[in-house]
Amino acid sequence: MSPWIDGQGRKIDYLRLSVTDRCDFRCVYCMAENMRFLPRQQVLTLEEIERVARLFVAGGVRKLRLTGGEPLVRPGIVGHCERLAALPGLRELCMTSNGSQLGRYARDLRAAGLARLNISLDTLDAQRFQAITRTGRLDQVLRGIDAAQAAGFAGIKLNCVVMKGRNADEVPALVDYAIAHELDISFIEEMPLGQVGRDREESFCSSDEVRALIAERHELLDSAEHSGGPARYVRLAQHPRTRIGFISPHSHNFCATCNRLRLTAEGRLLLCLGHENSLDLRGLLRRHPLHDGPILDALHAALQRKPARHEFSAGGEVQVLRFMNLSGG
Numbered sequence: 119m120s121p122w123i124d125g126q127g128r129k130i131d132y133l134r135l136s137v138t139d140r141c142d143f144r145c146v147y148c149m150a151e152n153m154r155f156l157p158r159q160q161v162l163t164l165e166e167i168e169r170v171a172r173l174f175v176a177g178g179v180r181k182l183r184l185t186g187g188e189p190l191v192r193p194g195i196v197g198h199c200e201r202l203a204a205l206p207g208l209r210e211l212c213m214t215s216n217g218s219q220l221g222r223y224a225r226d227l228r229a230a231g232l233a234r235l236n237i238s239l240d241t242l243d244a245q246r247f248q249a250i251t252r253t254g255r256l257d258q259v260l261r262g263i264d265a266a267q268a269a270g271f272a273g274i275k276l277n278c279v280v281m282k283g284r285n286a287d288e289v290p291a292l293v294d295y296a297i298a299h300e301l302d303i304s305f306i307e308e309m310p311l312g313q314v315g316r317d318r319e320e321s322f323c324s325s326d327e328v329r330a331l332i333a334e335r336h337e338l339l340d341s342a343e344h345s346g347g348p349a350r351y352v353r354l355a356q357h358p359r360t361r362i363g364f365i366s367p368h369s370h371n372f373c374a375t376c377n378r379l380r381l382t383a384e385g386r387l388l389l390c391l392g393h394e395n396s397l398d399l400r401g402l403l404r405r406h407p408l409h410d411g412p413i414l415d416a417l418h419a420a421l422q423r424k425p426a427r428h429e430f431s432a433g434g435e436v437q438v439l440r441f442m443n444l445s446g447g
Contacts, residue, residue, distance in 0.1 A: 119414070121178040124389075125422040128376055132181045132347065133174050135167055136383040137195065141188040142280040144252035145238075147279050149309050151252060162385045164198045166403050170381055171202055173410060173417070180209040185237075187383065190219035196226045197388025206361030210234065214277070218254060219282050220262030224269040234273035235266050241285045242295060245401075250284060263299070275345075275363070280328055281321040289331045297357045304349050309391070325350075327365040332362065347378070367391075373427035376401070389424040 122130035140155050141148075162170075171182055182202055189195055203211045213227070214236040221407070227235075239259060241247050266274055270346035276296055280286050289305065296303040305328045308321065329352075334336065337355035349363030380388040385400025397420040399413070406412045 119173075119177045120418065122174065122417075122421060124424040126424065126426050128424075129178070130377055130421065131179050131377045132183070133171070133179045134183045134185050134378060134380045135171060136185045136187065137164070137167060137189045137198065138187040138192040139383045141186055141216065142191055143188065144220055145216075145240075145279075146250055146252070146284075147256075147281065152213065156384055160400075162400055162403075163380075164192075164194055166385070166400070167381070168198070168201055169403060170399060172205060173414065174379075175205045175208050175384075177414075178207075180207070181212065182208060182210070183212040183214060185214045188216050188218070189213055190215055190223055191192045191424045196223065196230050199227055199232050200230040203233075204269060205418055212273075212283055214238070216254065217253075217259035217262035217266075221265045223249070223260070224262070224265040224271070228269040228271060232271075234275070235271050236275045236277050237263055238278075239263070239265070239276045239292065239295075240278050241288055242291055243288070246285060246288075263301075265416075268297070273302075275304060277304050277306060279306045279308050279309065281322040282323045283321050286323045286331075288326075289328055290335055293332055293336070293354075293360075293362065296362075297333075299353070300359045302361040304365055306365040307367055309367055323364040329364060338362070348376075373425075376424075387420065389420060390427075394428060395423060400442050 124130060134245070138161065144151055145155065151313070154196075175182070184195075184199070185200075186192070199211065199213075202208070210233045211231060212234040213232055215238070217237040217239070220235075237259070240250050242256070243258045247254060247259075263274070263276075278285070278289075278292055280289065292303060295301075305325065307323070307325055328340070334356070338352040339355055341351045341353050341361070343361065345363075347365075348367075349365050351361050351363050354360055354362065376390075380391065381399065382388060382396075385398065385403065386396040387399050390395050397416060402413045403418055
């Protein structure tokens with residue numbers, strides 16, 4: 119099968135698969151407070167998601183990441199992981215989770231072949247956690263992190279979306295938590311996706327500002343390491359077991375080396391997170407249940423339209439109307 123090469127000559131070897139737009143949290147940077155979720159019939163079946171994954175892995179994708187919404191609220195997710203992990207040629211199956219359900223599922227997910235976990239953790243203050251997530255409980259997530267470590271996940275990374283006035287002052291405490299638990303942590307600039315009911319410009323915190331906060335307390339060593347995604351990493355001179363990442367869609371554009379595509383829960387293949395252009399894979403899958411040829415032709419044609427870069431700015435305006443939970447993590 120032909121390799122996945124986009125119109126800019128970039129090799130695509132990483133696919134993010136959203137298994138649901140639903141979530142048990144309502145995080146302020148991801149959703150509006152009152153969300154309307156997709157009707158069930160508009161969501162891809164697990165079998166349809168597995169078919170897409172099989173086609174992409176056969177063409178050279180080596181990393182799959184399951185996202186949502188919250189992937190662990192999708193019934194059948196453990197068996198889904200087991201089937202994806204068994205795809206010939208796949209190097210790594212990962213998941214991004216809010217951590218709320220890991221106490222129940224961590225051990226089974228590890229046994230199913232899930233290799234790495236990214237877990238969202240934006241604050242260590244229980245009241246702030248409830249305010250940011252609107253419905254979440256910090257103690258439940260912390261227990262989930264402990265369960266993931268106990269299950270034997272070696273590659274656990276915390277994800278923190280940094281916002282002034284909400285959690286930026288906690289960056290040092292979050293780094294200390296990662297050090298104490300020998301975890302990696304990435305700090306993420308908020309992306310302008312969806313009308314979330316507030317002005318993002320007022321809360322925007324750049325990666326450079328976050329790095330400066332950390333550098334006040336730790337000697338940082340630049341690293342050439344990468345995990346196959348957009349993060350730039352540093353190491354802590356005195357704590358080599360913890361790696362710190364910065365994901366900077368505004369201040370340090372990473373588009374030149376983009377190797378990623380996203381499949382939404384409703385079956386839209388997003389060619390770029392920062393653009394609305396997409397391919398309706400759900401329609402193709404359901405029109406051609408037995409023949410992959412038309413789907414492959416459409417995929418290769420769509421890749422030639424993958425934009426050279428996104429155009430995010432740090433201003434308060436919404437630049438993409440779909441919410442983050444509809445974009446796939």
